[in-house]
Amino acid sequence: MTTVRVASRKSELAMTQTKSMIAAMQKIRPDFLFEIVPVVTRGDEIVHVPLSEVGGKGLFVSEIEQLLLKGHADLAVHSMKDVPAELAEGLTIGCVPVREDPRDALLTRHGEQLRDLPMGGVVGTSSLRRAAQIHHLRPDLVIQPLRGNIDTRVKRLQQGDFDAIVLASAGLSRMGWSHLISERIDPHDILPAIGQGALAIECVDEEGEVRAMLRELTHEPTLQCVQAERTLLKLLGGSCQVPIAGHAEQVDACIRLTGLVATTDGKTVCKATSVGGASAELGQAVARQLQEQGASDILAAYV
Structure with a gap:
């Protein structure tokens, strides 16, 4: 055997x-x-x-x-x-x-959604991508670092170390913990990580x-979407050391790819979307649009 x-x-x-x-x-x-x-x-x-x-x-x-x-x-x-x-x-x-839910998930102690968190609320995440987009949406919130396995992060929320934490919906679903999610955050508000x-x-x-x-x-549709996202990541020269986001989804016979590059304080955000049929060309198109908006200058600051 x-x-x-x-x-x-x-x-x-x-x-x-x-x-x-x-x-x-x-x-x-x-x-x-x-x-x-x-x-x-x-x-x-x-x-x-x-x-x-x-x-x-x-x-x-x-x-x-x-x-x-x-x-x-x-x-x-x-x-x-x-x-x-x-x-x-x-x-x-x-x-x-086949891909699980790509969205980010907000977990709170009292079931609030992102827009409902109190001013000055403390949100746990060590992701520069998440921090940048949260700052952009809610500059009043305080971001504090949160590392460790998924169960460790959830325990820290339950212990009261944070008012909210942000995790990937997919991981929570695979663990059977979807009931802990207060909000599955719309990608229009917080764009997921490449490949999430x-x-x-x-x-x-x-x-x-x-x-x-x-x-x-x-799963061919998932593969095509992920290839578009990873082409974008490769062309931008990014990793989790820089605040880059990207999400592709099937739209009829085409793929729609949205990419984002932001400063960690969320004050400057470059965002672009393109629709096409070829993954590599789509990644190239969105990367080019982001660079035209000034993404290269933002990324250079994190090298």
């Missing part, structure tokens, strides 16, 4: 996502034996410093990529929003399954039975 080793971070959310993908793969290849290879990444270990100060989202991926390259794992399940625009050489994203809500199954860039299996699990 062929054994497929699947690398995953040890967090409860990561394990939940990985087990769901293994269940889907097992249906396609019941003759395969799937084995989880748990990994603790630097991003998991460094929880008291914002990601933007210690290397960005690659901290959740780089150790896992080394396992794949060294042959110690065959696949890795990532949250797409944690995957850098550039993969390690020799690796590829072999599968993008989608999963990425990474593997070595070689043909074989594993790649063939992954192709069967790929």
Whole structure:
């Protein structure tokens, strides 16, 4: 029997996502034996410093990529929003399954929505993207850093450390915690992270039975939307070290992509939308519009 080793971070959310993908793969290849290879990444270990100060989202991926390259794992399940625009050489994203809700979720202690939070309310997030857009909408709110696994963040809200916290709706849904959400924030108000809500199954860039299996699990509309978003991210040269957002969605036979670059204080926001049929060209079009609005100058300040 062929054994497929699947690398995953040890967090409860990561394990939940990985087990769901293994269940889907097992249906396609019941003759395969799937084995989880748990990994603790630097991003998991460094929880008291914002990601933007210690290397960005690659901290959740780089150790896992080394396992794949060294042959110690065959696949890795990532949250797409944690995957850098550039993969390690020799690796590829072999599968993008159907996307969960891409929106950000507001969690509050008393069920308030973003517009209802009291003046001077404290909102927990370590995302520069979220902080910039919250500042733009509600400059009176106070943003304080919040790192850690999803369960740790929820506990800190419940303990009263914050009036509200912002998490990804997808992670809460996958954990079965949708009931905790006070508001699923409209992307017109807060644009999601690149790839938010989608999963990425990474593997070595070689043909074989594993790649063939992954192709069967790929959801083409999600793949096309994610490719448009990641093209935008790559052209802007961004990571979580800069306040960049992007969201693509199917509109009839086309894709509509909206991108955003902002200063962390939310005072300057560049935002652009384009509709088209080709992912790469769409990403290029939105990147060009943002650069024409001055996004390059904003991004240069974070290099």
